[in-house]
Amino acid sequence: MxxxxxxxxxxxxxxxxxxxxxxxxxxxxxNTMVEEFEQAVKASSRGYVTSTQGVAKPQSIMKVxxxxxxxxxxxxxxxxxxxxxxxxxxxxxxxGGDPGIGKSTLLLQLSSKxxxxxxRVLYISGEESVKxxxxxxxxxxLSNDELFVLAETDISxxxxxxxxxxPVLVIIDSIQTVYQDEISSAPGSVAQVRECTATFMxxxxxxxxxxxxxxxxxxxGSIAGPxxxxxxxxxxxxxxxxxxxxxxxxxxxxxxxxxxxxMGIFEMKELGLEEVLNPSxxxxxxxxxxxxxxxxVASMEGTRPVLVELQALISPTSFGNPRRMATGIDHNRxxxxxxxxxxxxxxxxxxxxxxxxxxxxxxxxxxAVDLAVAISIASSFRNQVTNPMDVAIGEIGLTGEIxxxxxxxxxxxxxxxxxxxxxxxxxxxxxxWTFPKGIEVVGVSxxxxxxxxxxxx
Numbered sequence: 363m364x365x366x367x368x369x370x371x372x373x374x375x376x377x378x379x380x381x382x383x384x385x386x387x388x389x390x391x392x393n394t395m396v397e398e399f400e401q402a403v404k405a406s407s408r409g410y411v412t413s414t415q416g417v418a419k420p421q422s423i424m425k426v427x428x429x430x431x432x433x434x435x436x437x438x439x440x441x442x443x444x445x446x447x448x449x450x451x452x453x454x455x456x457x458g459g460d461p462g463i464g465k466s467t468l469l470l471q472l473s474s475k476x477x478x479x480x481x482r483v484l485y486i487s488g489e490e491s492v493k494x495x496x497x498x499x500x501x502x503x504l505s506n507d508e509l510f511v512l513a514e515t516d517i518s519x520x521x522x523x524x525x526x527x528x529p530v531l532v533i534i535d536s537i538q539t540v541y542q543d544e545i546s547s548a549p550g551s552v553a554q555v556r557e558c559t560a561t562f563m564x565x566x567x568x569x570x571x572x573x574x575x576x577x578x579x580x581x582x583g584s585i586a587g588p589x590x591x592x593x594x595x596x597x598x599x600x601x602x603x604x605x606x607x608x609x610x611x612x613x614x615x616x617x618x619x620x621x622x623x624x625m626g627i628f629e630m631k632e633l634g635l636e637e638v639l640n641p642s643x644x645x646x647x648x649x650x651x652x653x654x655x656x657x658x659v660a661s662m663e664g665t666r667p668v669l670v671e672l673q674a675l676i677s678p679t680s681f682g683n684p685r686r687m688a689t690g691i692d693h694n695r696x697x698x699x700x701x702x703x704x705x706x707x708x709x710x711x712x713x714x715x716x717x718x719x720x721x722x723x724x725x726x727x728x729x730a731v732d733l734a735v736a737i738s739i740a741s742s743f744r745n746q747v748t749n750p751m752d753v754a755i756g757e758i759g760l761t762g763e764i765x766x767x768x769x770x771x772x773x774x775x776x777x778x779x780x781x782x783x784x785x786x787x788x789x790x791x792x793x794x795w796t797f798p799k800g801i802e803v804v805g806v807s808x809x810x811x812x813x814x815x816x817x818x819x
Contacts, residue, residue, distance in 0.1 A: 367399070368397050368398065368399055369397070369398060370382050370383070370395040370396065370397055370398070371395065371396060371398050371551070371552045371553065372386040372388055372389060372391065372394045372395055372396075372552070373394050373395075373396055373550075373551065373552060374386065374388075374389045374391045374394045375388040375389035375391070375394075376388070376552045376556075377389070377395075379395065382395050382397070383395055396551065398546075398547045398551060398552070398553055399546045399547070431450050431619060432450070432451060433447050433448030433449065433450060434448050434449040434450075434451065434476070434481065434530065434531070434572065435448050435479075436448060436449060436472055436475060436476065437475045437476075437478075437479065438471075438472065438475060438637060439637055439639065440612065440626030440627060440628060440637045440638070440639075441468075441472065441612065441626055443624050443625075443626055443664075443666075444599060444612050444613070444614050444617075444620075444624050444625065444626040445597065445614070445617070445619070445620060446614075446617055446619045446620015446621060446624075447619075447620060449531065449572045450572065450596070450619045451530070451570050451571075451572055452566050452567055452569075452570045452571065452572065453566065453572050453573075453596040453597065453618075453619065454559075454562060454563050454566045454572075454573050454575070454594070454595045454596050454597075455572070455573070455574045455575070455595065455596060455597045455598075455599060456537075456575055456577050456591065456592065456595040456597070456598045456599070457469065457574055457575070457576050457577065457599045457601060458576075458577045458578075458579050458598070458599070458600050458601070459579065459600060459601030459602065460579060460601075460602075461578075463601050463602070463603060463610065464601060464603075464610055464628070464630055464635055465535075465576050465601050466487075466498070466535055466576065467498075467502065467630075467634050467635055468601065468612075468628070468635055469485075469533045469535065469574055469576065470485065470495075470498065470499060470502065470504060470533075470634075471502065471504065471634050471635060472531075472533075472574075473485050473504075473509050473531065473533055474499070474502075474504035474505070474506055474509055476508075476530065476531055477506035477507075477508035477509040478506055478508075480508060481508065481530045481531065482508045482510070482527065482528065482529045482530055483508060483509050483510065483529055483530065483531045483532075483533070484510045484511075484512065484523065484524065484527045484529040484531070484532045484533070485509065485510065485511045485512070485533045485535070486511075486512045486513075486514060486520055486523070486532065486533060486534050486535065487511070487512070487513050487535045488513070488514070488515040488534075488535065488536060488538075488539030488540055489535060489536060489539055490513065490535075491513050492511050492512070492513050495511045495513070496511070502633055502634040503633055504634075510527050510529065515539045515540050515541055515549065516540075516541065516543070517540050517541065517542050517558050517561055518542075518543065520534075520540065521561070521565060524565060524569070524571065529571060530571065530572065531571070531572045531573075531574070532571055532572070532573045532574070533573075533574050533576075534562065534573065534574065534575040534576065535576045536575070536576035536577060536578060537555055537558060537559060537562075537575045537576065537577055537591075538550040538555065538577070538578050540554070540558045541554050541558070542554065542557055542558060542561070545557055555591060556591065559575070559591055559594055559595070560594065562575060563594055563595070575595075577591070592616060595616075596617075596618045596619065597614060597616055597617045597618065597619065597620075598614070598615045598616040598617075599612060599613065599614055599615075600612070600613050600614075600615055602725075603723060607723045608629050608630045608631070609627060609628070609629055609630075609638070609644070609722060609723055609724075610627070610628045610629070610630060610635065611625055611626070611627055611628075611723075611724065612625065612626040612627075612628065613625055613626075621664060621665075623663070623664035623665075624663070624664035624665065624666070625663040625664055625666065627641045627644075629644075641668050641724075642667075642668055642669035642670075642776060642780055643780065644722070645668070645669065645670045645671065645721060645722040645724065646658065646669060646670070646671060646780070648721070649671050649721070649750070651750050652747055652750075653747065654741045654742050654744075654745050654746055654747050654748070655673055655674040655675055655676070655738050655739075655741050655742030656671060656672070656673050656674075656738060656741070656748060656750075657671070657672050657734045657737045657738045657741065657748050657752065657753075657754050657816075658670070658671055658672070658734070658752070658753045658754070658777075658782070659672055659726070659730075659731045659733075659734035659753065659754055659755060660730075660753055660755050660773035660774070660776055660777055660785075661726050661728060661730065661731055662728060662730070662768070662769050662772070662773065665772075667769070667772045667773045667775075667776040668724070668776075669753065669776060669777060669780060669782075670720055670721060670722055670724055670726070671720075671721040671722075672691075672718070672719075672720060672721075672731070672734045672735060672738045673718065673719045673720075673721060673738060674716065674717070674718050674719075674735070674738035674739045674741070674742045675716075675717040675718075675742055676711070676714050676715070676716055676717075676739060676742040676743040677714065677715050678713060678714060678715070679713055679714060679715045680715075684711075684712065684713060684714055684715050684716070685715045685716070685717075686700070686715075686716050687716070687717045687718070688717075688718040688719075689718065689719045689720060690718075690719060690720025690723070690724060690725045690726060691718060691720055691725070691726050691731065691735065692727070695729075695732070695735070696716065696718055696735060698760075699732060699735050699736050699739070699758060700716060700739060702736070702758060702760060702762055702809065703736055703739060703740060703809070705762075706761070706762030706808075706809055706810065707740070707762070707809060707810055707813060709739075709740060709743055711739070711743065714743065716739065718735065718738070718739075728767075729757040729758075729765075729767075730755055730756065730757055730767040730768075730773075732756060732757050732758040733754045733755060733756035733757070733758060733764060733786065733809075733812055734754040734755070736758060736809060736812075736813075737754050737812065737813065737816050737817070740813050740817060741816075741817060744817065746817045746818070748816055748817065749783075749784065749816070751781075751782050751783040751784060752782070752783075752784050752785070752786065752816060753773075753777040753782050753784070753785040753786070754785075754786045754812070754816065755767060755770065755773055755774075755785065755786070755787050755788075756786070756787060756788045756806070756812070757788070758809055762808050762809040762810065763807065763808055763809075764788045764789065764806050764807055764808060764809065764811075764812060765788060765790070766788045766790040766791045767787075767788060767791065770787055770791040770795070771795050773785075773787075774787070774797070774798060774801065774803060775798050777801060778798040778799070778800055778801040782801060783800075783801060783802060784801065784802040784803075784804060785801060785802070785803055785804070786804050786806055786812055786815060786816060787803060787804070787805060787806075788805065788806065788807070789805035789806060789807040790805075790807075791805070792805040
């Protein structure tokens with residue numbers, strides 16, 4: 363009898379080794395290597411996409427007929443935006459997020475909305491019984507004859523249920539609970555997650571069924587399991603937000619059928635997640651008036667402009683090294699902008715603690731928020747109040763120049779729509795477009811000029 367070969371696989375990143383190691387060389391995680399038996403996988407089972415016409419032959423791309431992908435309207439505007447216009451039939455979508463953030467709630471609401479449109483949906487839970495799923499649906503006031511529920515973890519039985527129900531959409535909650543009998547590893551292991559995802563990919567492509575699978579996340583915030591898992595699926599969605607805040611943000615970090623720059627915003631309420639169609643008003647409704655260190659910035663999230671408040675608090679340090687803390691914005695970018703303020707404007711910030719916050723829990727990653735960051739820091743340091751009707755947009759270079767930003771028209775129009783009276787933008791962005799009525803557009807070319815405009819010197 364042949365001896366079974368074993369290997370050690372990291373449960374965080376999928377790194378494989380012939381011997382056990384305390385620290386994984388791939389992800390630097392400690393005590394993540396677990397012994398697994400090597401499985402002899404048939405070559406035919408590795409085919410995720412099969413041809414319905416036998417053996418496929420190479421053909422010129424000019425002869426391939428181009429067809430627009432049909433979309434299933436989820437009736438949820440925010441989810442449609444993130445997915446690129448709706449759910450593509452035969453797609454495999456991975457949804458990740460922290461425990462308790464609302465992944466199951468979002469997918470149960472999606473299932474109910476599609477079922478209300480006479481689309482058959484199969485919701486499979488490996489973590490809850492059917493009665494528990496029913497209780498959650500009753501709490502959210504969700505029920506429909508076209509919504510089928512199943513509590514199962516055996517992938518062969520799941521495949522039989524998909525054949526019997528013949529749904530348009532299948533929800534797998536979660537992939538870490540599903541297992542194959544042929545694999546000796548425990549459910550949730552790298553081998554099980556990889557092979558089960560491959561099976562779901564084959565089901566989606568051959569049957570034309572859209573499948574959403576929920577993935578757990580690690581302590582670092584990435585989806586548990588090997589990176590191969592994210593490469594196999596068509597789309598990867600991250601559900602973000604603080605558990606103690608009501609707002610949730612849905613982002614696409616991978617999407618074969620749309621843009622990865624879009625963002626959907628939801629608010630967690632008693633009856634589940636509610637879409638936030640105008641997030642700018644939500645983020646600005648609790649803004650303080652007449653306080654130094656506050657300014658509004660227009661940031662682009664995909665094709666949508668979002669106005670948020672930037673807050674800064676500058677105070678003398680009590681330690682040898684001043685503290686630099688930032689929430690919702692890159693910490694290194696804040697340090698760089700403070701160095702520019704000190705060198706080019708003359709603000710003595712080397713003995714000051716700096717605390718920056720983006721109100722509302724949103725994260726800003728684009729350089730167009732540089733000017734607002736610098737203005738909020740200078741306002742707090744000088745203890746000068748900014749005009750609450752001002753909006754600042756612009757990128758700052760190391761020499762103190764204000765550089766042009768993209769999509770300036772959409773940003774200014776959003777500010778005008780919400781009633782702001784003045785917007786400070788890069789001088790290079792002025793010209794070639796029509797300013798909206800009711801708002802003053804001021805162009806600045808340097809950081810010093812911008813501070814003189816907003817704070818009066």
